Amino acid sequence: MSIHVEQAIIHAISQNTEGQLSCRLRPQPLLNTQAVETMLDELHQTYTSKAGKGFGHFGIAGDDGEANPAFERALTDYRSGELGFVEFSGLAGKLLQQELAKYDFSQGGFLLLSCYTYMTSDYLFVSLLNAKSSMTVLDDMELSQNTHLDLNNVQLAARIDLTEWQADKGSRKYISFVRGRAGRKVADFFLDFMGCVEGLNTKVQNKSLLTAVEDFVASSELTKDERQQTRERVFDYCSERCDSGADIEIKDLADELAEQGMESFYDFAQGGDYALEDEFPADKPTLRQLKKFSGTGGGVTLSFDGTHLGERVIYDPISDTIMIKGVPANLKDQLDRRLKGE
Known part of the structure; x- marks a missing residue:
């Protein structure tokens, strides 16, 4: 299912030779062409599938850091009809320029704002995109250098669930954002310009779900295989929710398990x-522990399916050792060649 684009616009934030930032505002929205639809649908899919996103909400009086309310006010005026989309986006561009001016690491970029509908929710997508150079061959076989938006490497982006924001003022997760490679701090300035503060910690919620599932199967009378099947059913459900951009719902998950004969998970x-919150976003890297064991440390990396524990993989916590039966063929080949060489 594709998105339905309502409005979209791009503004340019650039740096002059003296290091000062300026914002060049586009005077009208982008034409709703097939190219715009395709680009935004691609960004929606890319953003939705990104793992490890953070979640938050607009700051209020008393929040740490005294979040700037200017973006939320402008968005409120736009949604109530007091501001047009172009005017709202122009205010957003100026706010981002002012925030970027506090730092010496930014050279600007292209601020993209788009309102669109997906399924039953309205969203505002906000992203600072970089430009990337590429070479192309012309009809006369001459080379030409072009500049295009780097859509495959979106690092500064946030999405506001406008429907949830306006329907549930107490929600702490209607704003999602991409975490930088080095963690939350990389994107601080981008969230600050929107007045967003981090709310629900999805990684903690997903870890708590893992613990609850492990305790639940441990308290059951299931066989080892049935316990692993239950873990995999939980993982499949959560993965499906993550891929569709929907939250994990504990009651819904409990109903799924009840169909497999596992009653009362919700009460447990x-x-x-x-x-656990009743609803929270999925974090796939955390949930993958339901199916696999993995770890890295001291120059050793080990990963194996959970079904192998106690069979092909024997763990002895007393001696702090792991024995593997049936070494993978490619690893065995490397080990044999090394032993032969020594």
Whole structure:
């Protein structure tokens, strides 16, 4: 299912030879052409599939850091009809320019704002895109250098669920954002210009879900295979929700497990000390622990499917050792060649 684009616009933030930033505002929205639809649909899919996103909400009085309310006010005026989309986006461009001016590491970029509808929700997508040079061959076989938007490497982006924001003022997760490679700090300035503060910690929620699932199967009378099947069913459900951009719903997950003969997971999860929200976004890297064991340290990296524990992979916590039966063929070949060479 593709998105339905309502409005989209791009503004340019650039740096002059003296290091001063300026914002060149586009006076009208982008024409709703097939190229624009295709670009935004691609960005939507790319953004939705990104793992490890953070979640937050607009700051209010008393929040740490005294979040700037200017972006939220402008967005409120736009949604109420007091501001047009172009005027709202222009205010956003100026706010980002002012925020970037506080730092000496930015050379600007292209600020993209787009309002679109996907399924039953309205969204505002905000991203600072970089330009990338490339070479192309012309009809006369001459080379030409072109500049294009780097859509495959979006590092500064946020998406506001406008429907959730306006329907549930108490929500702490209607704004999602891409975490930088070095963690949350990389994107601080981008969130600050929107007045966004981090709210729900999805990694903590997903880890709590893992603990609840492990405790639940441990308290059951299932066989080893049935326990692993339950873990994989939980992983499949959460993955499906993540891929579609939907939240994990504990009640919905409990109903899924009930169909497999696993009753009362909802009561179990809510009755323990897991501090699980009823709904929260999925974090695939964390949830993958339901199916696989992996770890790195001291120059050793090890990963194996959970079904092998106790069979092909024997762990002895007392001696702090792991024994592997049936070494993978490519690894065995490397080891044999090394032993032969020595």
